[in-house]
Amino acid sequence: MAAANRKTLKRKYKDNPKNSSYFGNGRDAAAQSQTLPLQLDVDVPDFPRGGRSSLTREDRDEIRAEVDADFDAEMRPSKKKKRKKMMKTGDEATEEDLGSLFGDGIIGKLPRFANKITLKNISPGMKLWGVIAEVNEKDLVVSLPGGLHGLVRASEALDMALVNNIKDGGEGGLLSSIFNVGQLLSCVVLEVDEGKKEMGKRKIWLSLRLSLLHKGFSLDVIQEGMVLTAYVKSVEDHGYILHFGLSSFTGFLPRTREEDCREIQVNAGQFVHGVVRSIDKARKVVHLCCDAVMVSKCVTKDLKGISLDILVPGMMVNARVQAILENGIMLSFLTYFTGTVDIFHLQSMFPTSAWKKEYDKNKKVNARILFIDPSTRAVGLTMNPHLLLNKAPPLTVKTGGIYDQSTIVRIDKGLGLLLQIPSEPVPSPAYVTMSNVSDEEVQKLEKKFKEGSLVRARILGYRHLEGLAMGILKASAFEGSVFTHSDVKPGMVLKAKVVAVKSTGAIVQFPGGIKALCPLQHMSEFDISTPRKKFKVGAELLFRVLGCKSKRITVTHKKTLVKSKLSILSSYADATVGLVTHGWITKVEIYGCFVRFYNGVQGFAPRSELGLEPGCDIRSRYHVGEVVKCRVTSSIPASRRINLSFIISPTRVSEDDVVKLGSLVSGVVEHVTSRAVLLHVNVKGNMKGTIFIEHLADHQGLASLMKSLLKPGHEFPELLVLDIEGNNLVLTAKFSLIQAAQELPLDYMQIHPHSVIHGYICNIIGTGCFVRFLGRLTGFCPRKKAADDQEVDTSEAFYIGQSVRSHILDVNSESGQITVSLKQSCCSSSNASFLQSYFLTAEKIAELQVTDSRSLELNWAENFNIGCVVKGKINEVKDFGVVISFEHCTNVFGFITQYQLGGMTIDAGFTVQAVVLDIAKAERLVDLSLKPEFVNRNGEDISRIPASKKKRKREACEDLKVHTTVNATVEIVKEEYLVLSLPEYNYAIGYAGLSDYNTQKLSRRQFSSGESVVATVISLPSSSPAGRLLLLLESLRQATETSSSKRAKRKSSYDVGSVVQAEVTEMKPLELRLKFGIGFRGRIHITEVADGVDAVEKPFCNYKVGQTLTARIVAKYTQHDSNKKGYQWELSVKPSLIAGSIAVKDKLMVEDFNFSAGQRVSGYVYKVDNDWIWLAVSRHVNAQLFILDSSSEPNELEEFQRRFKTGSIVCGYILRMNRDKRLLRLVLRPFSSLNGPASEFINARDVSNAASEEIGISHIHEGDILGGRIWKILPGIGGLLVQIGPHLYGKVHFTELTGAWLPEPLSGYHEGQFVKCKVLEIKNSVKGTVHLDLSFRSYLDGILSHNSGGSCTTGNSPGYRVEKIEDLHPDTVIQGYVKNVSSKGCFILLSRNVDAKILLSNLSDGYVEDPEKEFPIGKLVTGKVLSVEPLSKRVEVTLKTSNACSTTKPDFNDLNRLHVGDVVSGMVKRVESFGLFIMINNTNVIGLCHVSELSDDHVDSTEDKYRAGDRVTAKVLKVDKERHRVSLGMKTSYMKEGINTQLPSTEKTNEAVNGNDYMENTLFVSQLEDGMPDISNSDAEYQIEEDSVLVEAKSRASILPLEVMLDDAEETNVDDNVLNSSQKDSDCADVVDEKSKRRAKRKAKEEKEQEIRAAEERLLDGDAPRSVDEYEKLVRSSPNNSFVWMKYMSFMLHVGDVEGARSIAERALGTINIRYEAEKLNIWVAYLNLENEYGNPPEEAVMSIFQRALQYCDPLKVHLQLLGLYERTEQHKLADDHLEKMVKKFRHSTEVWLRQIQWLLKQNKDQVENVINRALLSLPRHEHIKFLSQVALLEYKCGVPDRGRSIFEKILREYPKRRDLWSVYLDQEIRLGDVDLIRALFERATSLSLSAKKMKFLFKKYLNYEKSLGDDDRVQYVVQKAKEFIETTNV
Secondary structure, eight states: OHHHHHHHHHHHHHHOGGGGOTTOSSHHHHHHHHHHHHHHHHHOOOOTTSOOOSSOHHHHHHHHHHHHHHHHHHHSOOOHHHHHHHHHHGGGTTTTTSOOOOOOTTSSSOOSSOOOOOTTTOOTTOEEEEEEEEEOSSEEEEEOGGGOEEEEEGGGSSOGGGGGGSOOOGGGOTGGGTOOTTOEEEEEEEEEOOTTGGGTOOOEEEEOOHHHHTTTOOTTTOOTTOEEEEEEEEEOSSEEEEEOSOSSOEEEEEOSOHHHHTTOOOOTTOEEEEEEEEEETTTTEEEEEOOHHHHHHOOOOOOTTOOGGGOOTTOEEEEEEEEEETTEEEEEETTTEEEEEEGGGSSSSSOOTTGGGGOOTTOEEEEEEEEEETTTTEEEEEOOHHHHTTOOOOOOOOTTOEEEEEEEEEEETTTEEEEEEOOSSSOEEEEEEGGGSOSSOOSOHHHHOOTTOEEEEEEEEEETTTTEEEEEOOGGGGTOSOOSGGGOOTTOEEEEEEEEEETTEEEEEOTTSOEEEEEGGGSSSSOOSOHHHHSOTTOEEEEEEEEEETTEEEEEOOHHHHTOOSOOOOSGGGOOTTOEEEEEEEEEETTEEEEEOGGGOEEEEEGGGTTOOTTOOHHHHOOTTOEEEEEEEEEEGGGTEEEEESOSSOOOOOGGGOOOTTOEEEEEEEEEOSSEEEEEESSTTOOEEEEEGGGSOSSHHHHHHHHHHOOTTOEEEEEEEEEEETTEEEEEOOHHHHHTTTTOOSSGGGOOTTOEEEEEEEEEETTEEEEEOSTTOEEEEEGGGSOSSTTSOHHHHOOTTOEEEEEEEEEOTTTOOEEEEOOHHHHOOSSSHHHHHHHHHHHHHHHHHOOSSHHHHGGGGGGOOTTOEEEEEEEEEETTEEEEEOSSOTTOEEEEETGGGTTOOOOTTOEEEEEEEEEETTTTEEEEEOOHHHHTSSOOOGGGHHHHHHHHHHHHHTTOOTTOEEEEEEEEEOSSEEEEEEGGGTTEEEEEESOOGGGSSSOOOOOOTTOEEEEEEEEOTTTOTTOSOEEEEHHHHHTOOOHHHHHHHTOOOOOTTOEEEEEEEEEOSSEEEEEETTTEEEEEEGGGSSOSSSOOSSTTTTOOTTOEEEEEEEEEOOHHHHHHHSOSEEEEOOHHHHHSOTTHHHHHHOOOOOOOTTOEEEEEEEEEOSSEEEEESSSSOEEEEEGGGSOSOHHHHHTHHHHSOTTOEEEEEEEEEETTTTEEEEESSOGGGOOSHHHHHHHHSOTTOHHHHHHOOTTOOTTOEEEEEEEEEOSTTOOEEEEEETTEEEEEOGGGSOSSOOSOTTTTOOTTOEEEEEEEEEEEOTTSOEEEEEESSGGGHHHHHHHHTTGGGSTTSTTOOOOSGGGOOTTOEEEEEEEEEETTEEEEESSSSOEEEEEGGGSOSSOOSOHHHHSOTTOEEEEEEEEEETTTTEEEEEOSOHHHHHOSSOOOHHHHHOOTTOEEEEEEEEEETTEEEEEETTSSOEEEEEGGGSOSSOOSOHHHHOOTTOEEEEEEEEEETTTTEEEEEOOHHHHHTOTTOOOOOHHHHHHHHHHTTOOOOOOOOOOGGGOSOSOSSHHHHHHHHHHHHHHHHHHHTTSOTTOOOHHHHHHHHHHHHHHHHHHHOTTHHHHSOHHHHHHHHHHHHHHHHHHHHHHHHHHHTTOOOOSHHHHHHHHHHOTTOHHHHHHHHHHHHHTTOHHHHHHHHHHHHHHSOTTOHHHHHHHHHHHHHHHHHHOSSHHHHHHHHHHHHHTTSOHHHHHHHHHHHHHHTTOHHHHHHHHHHHHHHTTTOHHHHHHHHHHHHHTTOSOHHHHHHHHHHHSOGGGHHHHHHHHHHHHHHHSOHHHHHHHHHHHHHHOTTOHHHHHHHHHHHHHHTOHHHHHHHHHHHHTSOOOHHHHHHHHHHHHHHHHHHTOHHHHHHHHHHHHHHHHHHHO
């Protein structure tokens, strides 16, 4: 193979000499340099010492000779044609291909050129040294050797295991906190992007992960003095833990010595370079030193056995010059390795033409490794002086800079020039390639330029690693205004060439080579559907620069913008008021337009400034993308806000006539609409005004009523200007705003915190509401600050337009943001302006109702002044009051409520005199009163009433003063206010409001007539505009103290330890409320009254409200706490504290928690809930007593909440303590009664352990009598689960439910019932769980034994339970419950520890047809013990009568009475195929009538002719007393012979039998109690025995040793019977012939097959096995089927055997083959569900199984199953914790991240975006699209569709041609049903430039959608569009 390759290679070079230019500098050399390493890579073996070529020396010399000849030929002057070709290729053919990678080392002929990295020979796996050029949010830009640039994704910047330990770097993100520009680092090439190869923009993707860089490292390779790179894994106290990317060893960097660290700031995740100081091989730790000087001087030693994999870029080595190359030198280092240094990495930054003289052969130099190519074994080195010092070269030049005095240092023939740039502070080298030397063609550089001459150069770019600038000398380079991105400024007009046209826009290129994007909307003034028709590739057009950000330039070709002569607005600082400029509309809303300018500047033009006519639609006038001329009206640069106007020349008005915000105007109604009232404003300038309906009044109801009455022409005398929109004024008629016009702020600078300002609600959102003042000045009220009740919804508490009073919380001077509070406690009115506004508005409404004869119509109110006496006639009497009519006012009615009748009984037609309490002009209604205190309050004559009404009113109010607190009585309750009377002031009439500005929609307190209230006088009738006495209820005022009064009350010198005189204001069961000082509040806790440890009964009995006492302050609460608690100070009246000195302050400040387990404490009950009693032990220590620990008597537990009253004393003993929560857990029993290890355990253990607190049973012992609560009734005979602690449960066995044996022991119990139980046994399992056995009857044992004198110890007692099997003896009478039933018998429960079995033959004296039906599970049975086997723990019982059980031998009396020939009658007991078993009447004998003796004729089937229970007559044929058998015959011929007919002798009978080929029809004679016979004949005996042995052998193979089946017992009896019968009757075998044996075997086989068939049919029909036996057979037949095992577990749980289900799970895990991983996983999941339901405690049991499952199954699958368990059982906290663990452990799994996002969406949490960002950093890049699309689907289904839509848009921006993404996106939108959005999406998709197949799919989907809508026009439109696409494609 190698020979063939060599021949191929030779032939290649001979056939094409140009390709043999192996080290040339032309295009072919580049191709050669790219392809040759690939050829060598196949055949070259991997030698660790530098390797060698697979070609022979002769072949290699021959090839090199040809290469040299070709190279010499190409270096000579070429022809003109060749020069043109070279000029066409440009610098690509000359600069980048100086040499190719050569790695043959020192073997063979030396290369001419040094190794150089280019885009063509770079390949994955290369190790490179680079310097960071840019640090972006998501990637790094690294400058590589040869001027290349690579990209490092964030996921490849460091190992993801360290991401969680790294702190975010703030604005720059994660990468900026770790990396910085200019940092040197080593990297590995991951891949080279091939997608843009033709454009010369192939991307190089790098990785900085040390796991790739240190791939060949091990602890044995590392030596002291070696320089290593590591991550900082964590920051510790004495240093830093380091991570080298490998798991085999770690590192440590100490920071104890200042000289080691040089005060370097090291953070987690940061790269550090250090020198190995020592190696701890035992602990696998490498200790480093990070001293910069030491690192820079450290040289890699010549290590024995070093390989190429150990070399890392950046290593410094000692080298020798081996050879001088054309463009560099070759060095040998580390004995075995060679590398090259190109001319740009020599020691001198400015090497001259004579640079070769400086490097003699074998000269010793220092160099650093620059790159390593493992495929070709090429090594590049550098001797750059900056890089040798481990520092990046300084950047001293600027891209685009022009330097006139640049010196030519060196001329490279055919390549370029090396210049010395006169930069500051030091000169910089620059290189000019051949293509950039001149605009004209230059054939020979040495003729045009001379070394040392000066030239003018411009900087094109910069190679950061080499410190080399790239320059240009072309004259054209100095002409263009745009040369670099920094030269581009917003607003510049430039000519550019179109280079590409895409669906999103056009790519254009400026003359300097910089490219820009012209977006689709900016390609023309109007929307264009086909961009390629407008823009042709190659066309030169004029553009204007819109913006330049991150080297991304956007331009516009809109003619208006390009030709605009107006100023350019490119920053918010340039937005001066009055500036007129052009912009383009980006968004159109109903309230205005958003306009964008240059460089991202944006402004807003409100609707009033758009120059629209009233009622005109904005969208019909303006559209998105339209260029508009606008004027800046205002600007706030700090908040980035600009207000605009499309009205360029506003109307000029003099300064005095300009209407200003906050001024008062008048206006006349012109038009009334549904939303507003339009007015003509009475000001100069003919301005219009608008009053929105909500602004007609402060009350919502009155505003709507006024709007319905307003007519054109009505004049508003006073209106407030809220806002000015062009020539339109926004006005308000609200009384509150008009009154506060002078106080309303115009700017945020006029607002001060803690002030209260009037405003109105302008908008309500979910998080709060916005309050507006004047203009656009708006404050925001968070939801929590909107009302005192934080649960109130803002949308329900307020309405838009509502008048409010706002309390200023904060004003941000930078952003101008205002935060307010609308809490009534902070914003309540101090006056009655809200009520006053109501009365004034009501009067205006009354005036509007009057249309004709206005003066006459309103005169009626003058006769009904408040407080005057009027005369009227009773018109109607109703249940709720009396209606009065007046003679002089026929259209006015009066009303008297039942309360105001004053106890009078009146009838219709009576004339009465009543006092006016209230008047409603709008309703023309007067409220009156007949109460004597009003009518006769002055004892005046009725005739004097009109003359004295003013005097009476004046007398009533002359003593009242404003702010006087008065007692009042509620007379009438109105909707918005109360009518009150003041008894102390001659029953003066006043009015008080029920609500305030901020509480209009909130619930109000209910008042009733006659109720006494306290109020404050706010306004007297003489001073009130409403003419009424206005009051403010004290109950409302007290609830809303102002903040200023609170601050005044706080000014005091009280402190902890102060003794005060306080007054008792309120007494509560657990505390006294006090007041002292100036407005200070406090309390005395119930534990702070008496000294001593024990509590005192009724400690507050000696105190009463109003009493003054001496107390000491013991604690102070913060403002936040005091607001919650209603008090500020904690006080004490303990005598010891009161008598103590002031020095007790220090002691009071310390809250002790000195308690110990078992200590007796007492406390006062302060709360009793369903399960706990909460006690106050002291001020800061509480205790809790569980309900079941409070008593053991059920009746007391039922009265739990009644027994413990609030304030009562409870004493107990500490069981658990929680110091953090300062909480004790008590029990009522003293710990002194607990003896043994449990008590020691309590004292020794950490009682603060929360886990132990949950399940601790240290206070419970065997024999304890406890109170319990039935938690669950288990099915079948499972018994009960009883709760005896907060998290502790015990089980009551079925036999322990009652004291006596009852048929249905569960009938008296139900879940939740309180019971009394005794602890029988406490068992600790191996898994750490605790199992308690309880009894409902065992606590009576002592009582019964005592009363009966010990007689209950025998087994004859009715309630006797067998606890031990040794207590049982044969013939003992026992009782039990049926546990399990099968076809062979049943098991019964004798007690919780002993079971017994009953064979089928011993179930009854008679025949049992269906054992399961006659003996159901749980049935109570009574029987006798037959046998006891203590060793095997087997007990056998019979249920037959006592006579049969006590007789060891059959009774022969009945047999002696039977004789051969007797005719007897009987009943068919059983029907078999071979005959009938007949029970003979009046005997206990059962005989057999063989099938041959049934009839004289042949009987085909006995089952069809006879049934069990039939009465028959038969003749005795044979009586065998020895064998106890009777043979019968039923033939008709026998009956005719008579009763005394004798049959032949026994011998003849036998002969007859043998002749007829059937068995001897004899049967065991048994008593009635024996039931059916065990064995029918010897044949049957043999077959049963044979089958039973096989069944036994098979069943015992898979049954645990201690499991006993019924088969075992039956087969034992069968064997005995067979043996006995053989011994007693030796001639039995002679009777049975071979034919009968075969018949019996065939019959048994058929029965067995029928049995199996029935079982299989049950399985097919879904009928599960019904017994343990069937399940055992099933699992033996399918041992690897998890479904069968799980059904078996379910069956065990159904019968209440939880431990049995656990054992089945363990058996399944041990039985299922390891190959069936999925089946095993199913069992683990079932096991987890089992422990979650029945584990104790469930969490620990589940985690134990979970940890075991992880060792056998796929960890990810097990984690997902556990997560599903938590989700199904709604264990949200556990699910959250488990998900966090999963995303850390399986961070590369898309499924795990999606499960967490799905969980967050279901829980309505807001961390979805953070999780997505974390996932994208962790997941591989090829998984991102799949992950993001799935997240978007989850957002559509479970979250917010807008977020899902944004994700799809983001993906499609990067991958617009992914048809699958378009399809899924469209499906989701179609599901939502937004037709407009769906059609717009289809339009976008069908406008893409995709393949015909993809477009067909999209058009078909579009067409189907339109067909589903049924719109024929749209269907035709889609068809037409598809045709147009086809035509365009064909063209």
